[in-house]
Amino acid sequence: MTSEVKLMPFDELAVDSAVRVDIDGHRLAVVRMDDELYVIGDRCSHADYSLAEGELDDDEGTIECWKHGSTFDLKTGEPTCLPATKAVPVYAASVVDGIVTVTMTEERQP
Numbered sequence: 082m083t084s085e086v087k088l089m090p091f092d093e094l095a096v097d098s099a100v101r102v103d104i105d106g107h108r109l110a111v112v113r114m115d116d117e118l119y120v121i122g123d124r125c126s127h128a129d130y131s132l133a134e135g136e137l138d139d140d141e142g143t144i145e146c147w148k149h150g151s152t153f154d155l156k157t158g159e160p161t162c163l164p165a166t167k168a169v170p171v172y173a174a175s176v177v178d179g180i181v182t183v184t185m186t187e188e189r190q191p
């Protein structure tokens with residue numbers, strides 16, 4: 082079962098920034114890169130560190146975990162370098178009437 086959850090006005094996200102949002106037991110990294118929106122799991126798949134605190138790479142479309150430097154593709158959630166080897170969740174998200182809206186499933190992150 083899925084549900085649409087409104088998170089925040091898109092305009093509140095600074096260009097090329099990421100913020101962590103905790104909702105319904107999910108930890109999300111909400112990312113704005115230029116005018117593109119991405120929502121991925123905030124917990125690095127290597128260890129329990131917040132991806133929203135990492136650096137964005139506009140050219141590669143990735144976010145870098147600040148702890149050990151793995152980068153994750155914002156579209157697929159797949160790591161693009163070690164030490165992480167597993168993908169993080171990717172959530173369907175869109176801007177509806179100016180509000181960041183994400184599609185959640187009942188499945189929770191481990």
Ligand code: FES
Nearest residue numbers: 125127128146149
């Ligand atoms: S905790 Fe993210 S790469 Fe190690």
